[in-house]
Amino acid sequence: MPLKIVYKPHTLHFRKEAGTSRGVLTQKTSWIVIVTDSEKPGVAGYGECGPLPGLSVDDIPDFEAQLADVCTIFNELDLEVFPFNLGIILEQLIPENLPSIGAGVEMALLDIMNGGQRMLFKNGFSDRGEGILMNGLIWMGSFENMLAQVEEKLSQGFTTLKMKVGAIDFEQECRILEAVRSRFDPNAITLRVDANGAFTAENAHERLERLGAFGLHSIEQPVKAGQHELMAGLCKTSPVPVALDEELIGVTSYREKFALLKKLAPPFIILKPTLLGGFTATSEWIEIANRLQIGWWITSALESNIGLNAIAQYTASFHNPLPQGLGTGQLYTNNFESPLTVEDGHLYYRKEIAWTLPGHALAEPA
Template sequence: MDTSISSSSSPLRMSRNERSSGASPRAEVLPVGRQTVASRLRAISPSPSLQKPVETFGFDDLKDTFSVDVVAAEARPLNVPLAAPFTIASSRLEAVNNVAVRVELRSGAVGWGEAPVLPSVTAEDQPGALAEAGRACAALAAAPAAPLGAVLQNLSDALPGHAFASARAGLEMALIDAVANSIRIPLWRLFGGASKSVTTDITIPIVTPNEAAQLAAKYRGQGFQTLKLKVGKNLNSDIEVLKAIRLVHPDCSFILDANEGYTANQAIEVLDRLNEMGVTPVLFEQPVHRDDWEGLRDVSIAAMEKYRVAVAADESCRSLLDAQKIIHGNLAHVINIKLAKLGVLGALEIIDAARKARIALMIGGMVETRIAMGFAGHLAAGLGCFRFVLKIMKKCYFS
């Protein structure tokens, strides 16, 4: 299931007619069960190496040297039905209701971005994200030419913090994509050129044991060896789902994602019961509520000391301050980067802090189209520092 992305940077390709007519972009949405996480945690230590990726063009250099002159920018609703409902502990989705952002530079280069919206994760809903992105687009188009870094900083000032992170991410993606297209290099090279591919596993949402078994059998046939399971709504049901999957895919590895659904005691009980079944997850993502810092630490300590299982902070990390709290307090072993909750520049700040602290990284998403997921894939491939990568296929190549 290899896939190539042939555009110079963005995975979204548009015909000339679409660009001139103002039609909404044709975007592929992730089918249910296709949100994925890649790679396996090393047996004991979750800390990544601090190898320096190969710098080919240098995003930081371009922030100072590339002059951005925006001639047109617009935000559009991006509404796409899912092939099947996608259920996690905190929400259930039947369609994607995001915002697409298009930016055109005076050179003619066009970039696309996406503001993903999931109320349990993002502060914005679609109308709010569309309004904020629209205002930012108008400001971009009216502004004089300026260095890329200054333009991105202006966006951060206009759309600050977690409250506007999704809209900010969409604008940042579109600007950076347009710059990459302008100088005709793929995003993975712009972000460091460490690799042009990422390898992933695949997610099973909260479904019945029978449905989970059917999905697991299907994914086993497609070659997926690691399954990410959405859990956290009902502990006993979660265990039954795990048992059903083991019957049809006995050799698979598990990543558990509770999306804040458990208490600390319940999360530890899940690990105990899995151990009785002879199952040790390779990762346990966001086991407790985002603000339950003590519970997160307790689960992290118990999981590592008892079973050598690493715990990831996802919803708990919505800013650099959150990341620093997690790092300095030893609250989790892994930090999950989501562009929708951090923006691109915010994500890069946290990535830098985590790497310096030797905290493992994963890059994730929610239910985005290939616009945002493609950007995240390029970022992960280019930086080469993610132990876990959430993407649409088990292996993706970028050209």
């Protein structure tokens, strides 16, 4: 059953400008990879290679050429895939510096191994209609805009809100947090904030003290990655529990992962499979975090519904009670139609809703 792989770029367009500490996003390109089996006509496995601009290790000018090379090698090998050799194929085929390609190829192989039905992991979410609790994401913007987003998320049934902070006006951001807290105590609404590394060594302690007044669940990546002594100190002393995010990107070996978490000792880590190299790589982080009694949750990284579906099904396999960051599927005007729906602050997979996917005949390697 020689497998063949092709890819097709797909540029996703945001419904509204998405403000982050790294700038405003209006569109994002993903590459959809499609694996077929010559002995099973009409069956295809889909995955998504979606490097995140300004953040992914493989956000590089020649990304598509690198993906084309991987596809060429894959197609020359006449591969067969089984649970016992999936990890070997990925390790031998995908360079460590191309994590989003590893993630996308792994998704596609898992899909075709399971019949090409977009059912990569069979569990309560994918098969029995169980929901995944999520946080509602508040993008950066004006005070009025961000407050309107808060109202919208609360009306949609979200009980955990995540707000970007640190790049526009810290005083304004504190006012928004204060406005939410004046109406809802921490038992009613959980608040998370994400600084995307925007704080500095000079202001991080003072800002964390200010944020501590709002009863926050956690703060993601308060300072830029790579400042291990500073981050270790913040993890130890911050009145707001610290969650590492960007700090994990580019750390690939098991030994390096263990050493990093042992040294920094964060209360939480946040896992983005697309940025970490896929599910096998993410599972290593989870195993280490569990050993070190570090909390964790999983988030998508602006993938289309193809990648989001795979990540959500993987996430559901762990039965993690913390709210997950999987609410990005509604961001785009031209997302793929899928069974993924958001209801009352939860993500659901409604099997009665059909997928609309790009045909593999249209996707040819460069």
